[in-house]
Amino acid sequence: MKTMKNKDIEKILSNSSDLAPSKELKDKVIKECTPYIPEAKEKRSYFPLRRVMAFAAVFVFLFASLFSGLGLYNEKYESVYIDVNPSVELVVNRFNIINEVNYIGDDALQAYSNVKLKGKNIEDGLDVIMETLYNKGYFNEAEMYISVSSQRGEKAEKLLNNLVEKAEKNKKNKGYSVNINKEKFSNEEKSEAKKYNISPAKYKLIKEIIEYDDNYTMEDLKNNSMKNLKDIHGKGPGRKPNK
Amino acid sequence: MRTQVDLQLSNIKKGDMESLGLLYDLTNKQLFGLCYTYFKSKEKSEDALSEAYLKIVKEIQKFDGKKGFNWMYTITKNICLNRLKEDTRYTINEYNDDMQNEYIEDEKNDEASTIVEIANKVLDNKEYKILILHAMYDYKFKDIAKIVGGLETTTRWQYNNALKKVRKEYENYEK
Secondary structure, three states, rough: OOOOOOHHHHHHHHHHHHOOHHHHHHHHHHHHHHHHHHOOOOOOOOOOOOHHHHHHHHHHHHHHHHHHHHHHHHHOOOEEEEOOOOOOEEEEEOOOOEEEEEEHHHHHHHHHHOOOOOOOOOOHHHHHHHHHHHHOOOEEEEEEEEEEOOHHHHHHHHHHHHHHHHHHHHHHOOOEEEEEEEEEEOOOHHHHHHHOOOOOHHHHHHHHHHOOOOOOOHHHHOOOOOOHHHHHHOOOOOOOOOO | OOOHHHHHHHHHHHHHHEEOOOOOOOOHHHHHHHHHHHOOOOOHHHHHHHHHHHHHHOOOOOOOOOOHHHHHHHHHHHHHHHHHHHOOOOOOOOOOOHHHHHHHHHHHHHHHHHHHHHHHHHHHHHHHHHHHHHHHHOOOOHHHHHHOOOOHHHHHHHHHHHHHHHHHHHHHHHH
16 A cells, blocks of 8 residues: 655645646737737836926025035235245235235336246246245345234144145245245234335335334335345344344 | 736726736736636636626726725636526537637647646636636645635645645656
């Protein structure tokens, strides 16, 4: 007698092709069903309102930014003075772009007349100035003073340090015979300097000389180079202020 | 598998014809098994299955995107029940040459056919359905319980009971 286990039954039943649909049935089903399959929907070509509004918002933001940017671009944010004799004032915006150049004295106008500084980044402007001064023979054991005037003290300090560092780098790389100095001045000194048509750093140096030796006047010293003024002042190595 | 069924149904809803073939491959065995438990005839089961797929496609817009197989199963079951109601008006034991040839086709399936005949003979409708759906078409007991009504544990017990009956009858048959 043959015994049959559960698994035998299940296996036989599951392998029985007699109890499965015929292979031809698939073709028949597909043929019969095809006419009733819905048509594929085309993608709607519309411009969703949400996208339009998002796009418009971005556009307005960019437009406003551009306008406000233009205003900021022309803003007089800081003034950088570079004094060798000649002296020049470079007015920069908050992006450190030179948007105004003021030549202080005729020699500055002469020295920088062919130099394009407006629109340059302040550090690039410094490179150009130093190269110009070198080419025109101003860097001969010269003294260069860099000073910054700003409404925000911290920013001025930072910019000043950056420019001095940049100048030192140029000096080292290109072998410029110049001593780099940095100077700070008050608003009062700035406005007083304007009266004499000199840079604030020069005014401050001359003022200090006069404090030591009242035989000098502003008019006597204002046309001197920074090197000469420094020598007179006594800030040169080993020198004491003349009295 | 169920997730695949939902995907193919969704594609058909969007008008993808190729998904119909894929859907058929995924579901035909199980749905055929369901039909077979009602008709116990390959020919009638295929007719019902064919009608089921046609109705599924015609009513595809009613598919809500989830539990696709359950939806297809319900349609198939209702078609089987409707056909059974119609069939009772006619003599079931129709004989023709085609039906005779079906069972002579493949010698390998003789034993399987015998087992099915025995199961048909010794089991009641519910036991037969449980046996065929699980042993032949891999339905899980919890799904079969929903189909036939009752608890999963009860269905499992009924299946084992049905196997014992068929085995006993088969052994007597072999003597």
